[in-house]
Amino acid sequence: MAKPSIVPVDEERRMTVIEHLEELRRVLIISLIAWAVATMIGFAISQPVLGILLGPVHRVIGNQRLIYGGPVDGFLLFFKIGIFTGFILSSPIIIWQIWTFVAPGLRRNERRFAVGFVGSAIILFAMGIGFAFFALPIALRFLTGIGSSELQYLPFADKYVNFVLILIAIFGITFELPLAMTMLGLAGIVSTAFLKRNRLKFWIGIFVGANMVTPGVDPFTPLLLTAPLIILFEISILVIRALRR
Numbered sequence: 204m205a206k207p208s209i210v211p212v213d214e215e216r217r218m219t220v221i222e223h224l225e226e227l228r229r230v231l232i233i234s235l236i237a238w239a240v241a242t243m244i245g246f247a248i249s250q251p252v253l254g255i256l257l258g259p260v261h262r263v264i265g266n267q268r269l270i271y272g273g274p275v276d277g278f279l280l281f282f283k284i285g286i287f288t289g290f291i292l293s294s295p296i297i298i299w300q301i302w303t304f305v306a307p308g309l310r311r312n313e314r315r316f317a318v319g320f321v322g323s324a325i326i327l328f329a330m331g332i333g334f335a336f337f338a339l340p341i342a343l344r345f346l347t348g349i350g351s352s353e354l355q356y357l358p359f360a361d362k363y364v365n366f367v368l369i370l371i372a373i374f375g376i377t378f379e380l381p382l383a384m385t386m387l388g389l390a391g392i393v394s395t396a397f398l399k400r401n402r403l404k405f406w407i408g409i410f411v412g413a414n415m416v417t418p419g420v421d422p423f424t425p426l427l428l429t430a431p432l433i434i435l436f437e438i439s440i441l442v443i444r445a446l447r448r
Contacts, residue, residue: 230300237293245288249281252288256367259339260358263347269360280361287368291332291375298324305386323382327435331378335371338427342370345423373416373428380409380432381439388443395444398436406433 245252257269271277290297298321347356387393398405409432413425 226304230304234293234297234300237296238289240289241291241293242286242289244292246282246285249284249288252284253281253364256284256364259336259367260343260363262340263343264356264358269358269363271360276361280364283368284364287372291328294328295321295325320382320386324379327378327382328375331375332371334378334431335367335374338374338424339367339370342424342427370417370424377413377416377428377432378435381435381442384436384439385442385446388439389446393443395440395447398440398443405436409433409436 260269261267271280302317302320384393384398388395410425410429413428413432417424417428
């Protein structure tokens with residue numbers, strides 16, 4: 204009788220890594236295709252999206268028009284808006300693909316949170332965008348109010364839109380904090396006792412991180428991000444406690 208072949212440990216590990224890389228490639232391809240298709244839609248609706256982006260600055264300076272310098276700057280501006288809008292439109296597909304990549308590493312009873320994971324990620328991202336639009340006029344009034352009364356803020360379209368898109372992306376992504384904390388809690392990497400015991404350290408880390416990721420050098424904008432993130436951090440502790448019961 205032939206003896207059963209024994210696969211070396213190293214070969215098993217190599218095959219597992221290869222399978223993970225193939226799965227990662229599949230996730231990346233699907234996500235990029237979804238983003239590309241959504242970008243075309245985003246470019247088609249970039250004009251009304253620009254109107255939404257200009258809302259905060261118009262609340263500060265009135266209906267004054269923004270300017271741009273080069274002849275191609277206008278096209279590049281709309282193209283940039285299309286790419287960003289496409290990412291937002293394709294984010295549910297991207298988030299679902301991330302879940303399909305992470306789910307095999309979870310226990311069966313943890314995989315039942317799939318719909319809640321995707322839904323919560325979308326809601327939190329939308330909340331981050333909404334809070335960014337709430338904070339933008341406050342930040343703009345503070346930033347443009349500094350200095351002499353002889354100076355006037357004349358916003359360039361590309362610089363303003365860059366500022367807004369970066370801020371929206373930062374708020375949208377960082378508002379995923381409670382979801383990330385909950386996933387770590389379900390995986391057993393962190394516990395509510397650990398989070399409570401190191402609460403002050405996490406608060407300081409959130410404040411330092413907010414100062415690092417927010418554009419500009421003013422101390423005011425990071426505070427607008429720090430406050431809701433600390434609240435979301437505390438909510439994540441309650442969610443982890445409820446789900447671990």
